[in-house]
Amino acid sequence: xxTVSRExxxxxxxxxxxxxxxRVTRFIMEAGVKLGLQSIPVATxxxxxxxxxxxxxxxxxxxxxxxxxxxxxxxxxxEQHLRTRDIINxxxxxxxxxxxxxxxxxxxxxxxxxxxxxxxxxxxxxRFQVSFQHPHKYLLHYLISIKNWMNRYSWQRTPISVTAxxxxxxxxxxxLCLRFRAQHIAVAVLHLALQVYGVAVPAEAEAEKPWWxxxxxxxxxP
Numbered sequence: 001x002x003t004v005s006r007e008x009x010x011x012x013x014x015x016x017x018x019x020x021x022x023r024v025t026r027f028i029m030e031a032g033v034k035l036g037l038q039s040i041p042v043a044t045x046x047x048x049x050x051x052x053x054x055x056x057x058x059x060x061x062x063x064x065x066x067x068x069x070x071x072x073x074x075x076x077x078x079e080q081h082l083r084t085r086d087i088i089n090x091x092x093x094x095x096x097x098x099x100x101x102x103x104x105x106x107x108x109x110x111x112x113x114x115x116x117x118x119x120x121x122x123x124x125x126x127r128f129q130v131s132f133q134h135p136h137k138y139l140l141h142y143l144i145s146i147k148n149w150m151n152r153y154s155w156q157r158t159p160i161s162v163t164a165x166x167x168x169x170x171x172x173x174x175x176l177c178l179r180f181r182a183q184h185i186a187v188a189v190l191h192l193a194l195q196v197y198g199v200a201v202p203a204e205a206e207a208e209k210p211w212w213x214x215x216x217x218x219x220x221x222p
Contacts, residue, residue, distance in 0.1 A: 017058050022173045024063045025049060027094060028071060029169070034090045035082055037075065039169070043134045045074035046172040048122060054178060055125050064091070069118035077130050084112045132177070138186035139168055146190065146211075149202050164193040 025046050032042035048070040053063070068087055075082040088111050089101045102108045123130065143161050167189040171177065176185060194201070201211045 024067050025173045028067050031090050041074045041078040041080045043172055044078055045070040047132050047177045048130055050175040050178055052122050052125055065118050069115050069122055072115055073119050084115050133182045135182040135186035138183050142186055142190050158197040158199055160193050164190045167192055
């Protein structure tokens with residue numbers, strides 16, 4: 001789709017890998033929205049992408065092709081199937097905003113075959129382990145609990161929920177999803193959202209434990 005290993009800051013200027021991964025996961029998120037994907041398939045696509053490049057060298061593969069294949073595979077894993085044609089057209093429009101949908105010509109079929117073959121490569125590289133536990137269900141549970149603890153008017157005038165969900169989404173720009181448990185990520189984004197708006201959890205000063213320790217006991221939510 002495009003060369004991502006170089007920037008226009010001068011000849012031979014190498015883009016840091018973290019910046020490349022940030023840009024590519026941003027592409028996954030924006031493409032996911034245009035494809036109508038829900039938040040879980042998008043999170044799975046980002047996780048597949050990060051996990052693949054945890055095993056593979058960035059310089060050896062086109063990260064955007066891996067991303068397109070990750071989107072395609074995530075749709076299967078999370079049972080929100082996508083057509084390769086839609087992924088190709090959305091990706092083409094992302095890189096070429098004024099372009100028309102691709103014709104079903106040799107270039108289209110080459111791209112389609114590349115995505116399908118790359119999907120198999122990703123599956124083999126990840127040893128077919130492409131199902132993940134995401135923080136979303138934990139965050140939803142924690143938000144409901146915190147909302148029930150807090151004063152209703154205090155909750156309504158501060159966008160704690162919106163901010164926590166935004167922080168969770170943005171966390172997928174990096175590989176936090178692979179480094180920490182889903183419960184801990186959910187608590188972390190909620191804690192940060194509360195800190196951003198200076199909101200204190202009721203009776204926290206009198207409690208024997210901080211509120212967040214209740215949620216980090218590694219309990220599972222089915």
